[in-house]
Amino acid sequence: GAGVSQSPSNKVTEKGKDVELRCDPISGHTALYWYRQSLGQGLEFLIYFQGNSAPDKSGLPSDRFSAERTGGSVSTLTIQRTQQEDSAVYLCASSIRLAGGGTQYFGPGTRLLVL
Amino acid sequence: DAKTTQPPSMDCAEGRAANLPCNHSTISGNEYVYWYRQIHSQGPQYIIHGLKNNETNEMASLIITEDRKSSTLILPHATLRDTAVYYCIVRPIDSNYQLIWGAGTKLIIKP
Numbered sequence: 298g299a300g301v302s303q304s305p306s307n308k309v310t311e312k313g314k315d316v317e318l319r320c321d322p323i324s325g326h327t328a329l330y331w332y333r334q335s336l337g338q339g340l341e342f343l344i345y346f347q348g349n350s351a352p353d354k355s356g357l358p359s360d361r362f363s364a365e366r367t368g369g370s371v372s373t374l375t376i377q378r379t380q381q382e383d384s385a386v387y388l389c390a391s392s393i394r395l396a397g398g399g400t401q402y403f404g405p406g407t408r409l410l411v412l
Numbered sequence: 413d414a415k416t417t418q419p420p421s422m423d424c425a426e427g428r429a430a431n432l433p434c435n436h437s438t439i440s441g442n443e444y445v446y447w448y449r450q451i452h453s454q455g456p457q458y459i460i461h462g463l464k465n466n467e468t469n470e471m472a473s474l475i476i477t478e479d480r481k482s483s484t485l486i487l488p489h490a491t492l493r494d495t496a497v498y499y500c501i502v503r504p505i506d507s508n509y510q511l512i513w514g515a516g517t518k519l520i521i522k523p
Contacts, residue, residue: 301455332513339499339513340456388455400446401511403455 301404303389309410310379318374318407322391329372330390330401331364340388346372379411415439416500421518430487432517434500437481443504445476446511447485449496456499459485490521 302321310316322329328347332340342356346366357363361379366372376383386408390401417435424430436445446461460467460474462483467474473486487494499516 339515340511342512390455400458400461402458405455 301389301391301402303387303404303407305407306405307408307410309412311412312381313378315375315377316379316409318376318387318409320372320374320389320391320404322370322372322389323393323402324370326391326393326402327369328392328401329366330392331372331374332388332390333385334388334406335385343374343387376409379409381411384409384411415502415512416514418498418500418514418517420515421520423520423522424487424490426492426521426523427489430490430494430519430521432485432487432498432500432519433482434485435482436500436502439480439502440504443502445474445480445483446501446503447472447474448499448501448511449494450499450516451493451496459498490519492521492523495519495521 301323304319308316330345331343333343334340344357344364345353348369361377364372364374374387386406388403388406390403392401415436415438422432444461444463447459448456449459450456460469460472462474462476464476466476474483475486476483485498497516497518499513501511501513503511
C-alpha cells in the first residue's frame with residue numbers, strides 16, 4: 298500500500314465497552330509505533346514493536362491497554378473497559394530501519410470518543 | 413519531557429518564507445533534529461531531519477547552528493496549505509525509540 302492505514306477512522310463507544318483499533322503499516326517496515334493525541338496536545342507514546350523482539354510497552358497508561366502485532370505486519374490496539382479519559386486520536390506509525398535515523402510515517406489516526 | 417522549545421504560534425504571509433525556530437540547548441552529539449508537521453485532522457507528516465549540516469529537500473530547508481543548540485525550519489514560499497502545527501524533535505541516532513513530542517508551533521499562513 299502507499300502508506301500507513303488505520304481503521305476505523307472514527308469510533309464512538311460507551312463507557313465500559315472494549316474497542317479494537319487496527320493499523321496496517323507500510324509493507325516492509327519492521328518497526329511499528331502507537332501514539333495517542335488528546336485535543337490540542339502533542340503525541341504521547343504508547344507502544345513500540347520491532348521485528349520479532351519483545352515490544353516496548355513502557356508508554357501504555359494502564360493494564361486496560363494492550364497491543365499485538367501479528368506476522369510482523371498488522372497491529373491491533375485494544376482498550377478494555379473504556380473510560381471517558383481514553384477519548385483521543387490514536388495514531389499508528391511505521392519505519393523501515395532500526396537505527397541510523399527514525400523517519401516514522403504516520404497513518405491518519407482513529408478518533409475515539411467514549412461517552 | 414520534550415527536549416525542545418518552540419513558540420506556540422506564528423503567522424506568515426502567503427508567498428513569503430516561513431522561518432520556524434526551535435531551541436534544543438541540551439542536545440547531545442548523537443542526536444538528530446527532526447521536523448514533522450500536522451495539518452488539522454491528519455496524522456503527522458515527516459518534513460526533514462539533520463545532524464550537523466544544513467539540509468534541504470523538496471519541502472523545506474533546515475538550518476542548524478554551529479553549536480547545535482538551535483535550528484530553523486524554512487518553508488521558502490509558504491502557501492495556505494502549509495498551515496499546520498510544526499513539531500521540532502530531537503532523537504538519538506541509534507535509537508529505535510519513540511519520538512518525544514512537545515506542543516509545536518501553530519503556523520498560520522495568511523492570504
